[in-house]
Amino acid sequence: MTFVYRGDFLMLQLATVLVPVISLLVWRAAVAAGADLPVDQSYLDSYFLAVSVVSMATASWTAPFLSTSIRNGELSRSLLRPASPHLDGYANNLGEKVVKLALLVPIIVVVVLVLPETPRVVGDPRHWALAVVAVVVAAVIAHCFEIACASLAFWFSDVNGFLVALELIKGVLSGAVVPLVLMPPALATALSWQPFRFFVSFPIEVATGQVAGGVAFGFAQQLGWLLVVGGLSVLLWRTGLRRYAASGA
Amino acid sequence: MSTKGVPTGGSDGGGVIVAQQLIKDYRRSRQRPGLLGALRGLVSRDVEEHRALDRLDLRVEPGEFVGLLGRNGAGKTTTIKLCCGLLRPSAGEVRVLGHQPWRREFAFLRRIAVVLGNKAMLWWDVSPMDSYLVHRAMYDLDHDDFARRVAGLAELLDVTTVLDVPVRQLSLGQRMKCELLAALLHRPEVLFLDEPTIGLDVVSTAAVREFLAEVNRRDRTTIVLTSHDMDDVEQLCDRVLLVDDGRLGYDGTVADLVARTSPDKELRLTFRHPPQLPAVWPRGTRMVGREGTSVELRAERDAVPALLGAAAGWGELVDLDVGDADLDQVMRDVLAGR
Numbered sequence: 001m002t003f004v005y006r007g008d009f010l011m012l013q014l015a016t017v018l019v020p021v022i023s024l025l026v027w028r029a030a031v032a033a034g035a036d037l038p039v040d041q042s043y044l045d046s047y048f049l050a051v052s053v054v055s056m057a058t059a060s061w062t063a064p065f066l067s068t069s070i071r072n073g074e075l076s077r078s079l080l081r082p083a084s085p086h087l088d089g090y091a092n093n094l095g096e097k098v099v100k101l102a103l104l105v106p107i108i109v110v111v112v113l114v115l116p117e118t119p120r121v122v123g124d125p126r127h128w129a130l131a132v133v134a135v136v137v138a139a140v141i142a143h144c145f146e147i148a149c150a151s152l153a154f155w156f157s158d159v160n161g162f163l164v165a166l167e168l169i170k171g172v173l174s175g176a177v178v179p180l181v182l183m184p185p186a187l188a189t190a191l192s193w194q195p196f197r198f199f200v201s202f203p204i205e206v207a208t209g210q211v212a213g214g215v216a217f218g219f220a221q222q223l224g225w226l227l228v229v230g231g232l233s234v235l236l237w238r239t240g241l242r243r244y245a246a247s248g249a
Numbered sequence: 250m251s252t253k254g255v256p257t258g259g260s261d262g263g264g265v266i267v268a269q270q271l272i273k274d275y276r277r278s279r280q281r282p283g284l285l286g287a288l289r290g291l292v293s294r295d296v297e298e299h300r301a302l303d304r305l306d307l308r309v310e311p312g313e314f315v316g317l318l319g320r321n322g323a324g325k326t327t328t329i330k331l332c333c334g335l336l337r338p339s340a341g342e343v344r345v346l347g348h349q350p351w352r353r354e355f356a357f358l359r360r361i362a363v364v365l366g367n368k369a370m371l372w373w374d375v376s377p378m379d380s381y382l383v384h385r386a387m388y389d390l391d392h393d394d395f396a397r398r399v400a401g402l403a404e405l406l407d408v409t410t411v412l413d414v415p416v417r418q419l420s421l422g423q424r425m426k427c428e429l430l431a432a433l434l435h436r437p438e439v440l441f442l443d444e445p446t447i448g449l450d451v452v453s454t455a456a457v458r459e460f461l462a463e464v465n466r467r468d469r470t471t472i473v474l475t476s477h478d479m480d481d482v483e484q485l486c487d488r489v490l491l492v493d494d495g496r497l498g499y500d501g502t503v504a505d506l507v508a509r510t511s512p513d514k515e516l517r518l519t520f521r522h523p524p525q526l527p528a529v530w531p532r533g534t535r536m537v538g539r540e541g542t543s544v545e546l547r548a549e550r551d552a553v554p555a556l557l558g559a560a561a562g563w564g565e566l567v568d569l570d571v572g573d574a575d576l577d578q579v580m581r582d583v584l585a586g587r
Binding site: 073077081245 | 275330333335355358363368369370388
């Protein structure tokens with residue numbers, strides 16, 4: 001269904017690269033203005049190049065649709081079929097990622113070739129392989145997180161305001177807007193433990209070979225969050241479904 | 250209600266749908282009107298429990314075509330939602346095909362189908378055929394059987410030419426027919442229909458009714474229908490269940506419901522010349538209208554033979570029409586508590 005609305009699809013494609021590009025331009029301007037950063041220009045180029053791929057590959061936009069379907073009763077359609085009610089969300093997210101990656105990767109390759117210095121993410125193949133695993137786990141956590149947030153609609157009906165606020169917080173704490181290494185050092189420990197780090201920043205840290213606390217410990221933390229968020233989403237969904245009122249029919 | 254207390258029908262064992270002492274409570278909030286009310290709502294909210302079903306007992310046997318009737322908010326749609334697993338009972342029990350519907354086991358969902366008149370089951374942005382292909386995968390249907398089934402049902406419903414048109418571009422009638430086609434692809438044993446003819450024109454309504462009657466007769470599909478269109482109910486249903494205030498108020502045939510609620514017969518007598526009507530009407534008879542050479546009477550069933558005998562003496566009788574009150578009138582009487 002991704003191809004049904006061509007204009008909408010193109011805008012979505014553009015939006016995927018827009019945020020990292022704007023962030024990169026802002027940080028470049030800061031460096032040009034003489035900002036004293038703990039990382040160099042090349043790191044920023046590499047980082048935001050990776051953000052454009054990783055944030056797209058791990059992002060899930062299920063919560064607004066799922067919560068709306070709970071509120072207006074559209075969820076009934078999925079509940080009446082002999083398949084997971086989340087099948088639609090899985091299929092849409094996977095389909096979207098395949099299509100977007102197919103279009104985004106050639107753009108990234110061109111950018112890498114055009115940039116004066118070879119970005120740091122183009123490096124050790126072992127890092128790349130581990131980064132792919134981190135991206136897949138991050139995508140699963142992100143999707144479970146979206147289902148958990150959407151499930152709140154069983155109790156609060158309209159959660160869209162909450163979701164918008166969460167999106168802003170997620171943008172900052174995941175490292176999609178600001179690399180976490182540029183955050184105040186006093187917050188370093190807290191930032192390294194919070195779940196949103198494992199949505200975007202952690203896979204990039206793995207790709208660049210710069211994981212705070214080591215790769216193995218980082219993966220242990222990510223798997224820990226997978227269990228917590230996954231368990232929470234199952235609990236909230238199952239408990240919430242008992243309250244479903246199937247409104248509107 | 251005049252029909253309360255009528256024993257509910259059905260025998261033990263073998264029921265496709267069996268509900269016992271079924272209760273469903275909803276929580277709903279009351280909102281104060283206006284800006285001030287909205288601001289007060291931020292601080293305190295009035296939430297109340299609303300009992301939609303109150304110890305409802307019902308039973309549907311295999312192959313029956315049953316109509317669920319009742320006023321708005323009586324509990325008809327809630328009953329359907331409980332039977333197909335969308336809602337979980339607050340108390341009591343409902344079993345459909347031996348399953349507890351709220352568990353929504355795939356083995357159960359494969360055996361039922363639901364058509365909600367005001368909720369699309371087909372995907373809006375793609376053609377019906379694309380939705381059917383997803384349906385085929387979901388229900389694991391044999392490819393050849395699927396193709397034959399789609400072609401056969403599409404021909405019966407006269408939608409062959411629109412199967413590749415996006416659903417959003419179909420007329421209401423075409424969409425409803427395509428919804429019915431989707432619902433029947435996997436040969437469900439029980440079909441729940443909630444207002445399937447709502448908003449349809451006369452031609453589409455007739456086509457849908459004919460199709461449903463055929464499905465019930467040919468495949469022995471058990472069908473439970475809610476409709477505000479009494480013609481739907483009268484033409485299709487073997488039995489009606491009247492739900493009132495969340496309880497079963499009547500369980501029986503349409504004819505029995507009419508007979509119980511409006512026991513009088515309606516007669517229209519047409520004479521060749523203006524008739525000489527009696528000053529005193531026979532016992533149990535009253536005139537409800539007179540126009541030219543025709544007289545409309547309402548008479549108790551037992552009084553009809555004597556009335557017809559007497560009518561021969563009022564003039565030369567050229568036409569006679571005897572019937573029951575129609576279901577629309579009956580429902581108006583029932584719902585008004587008469």
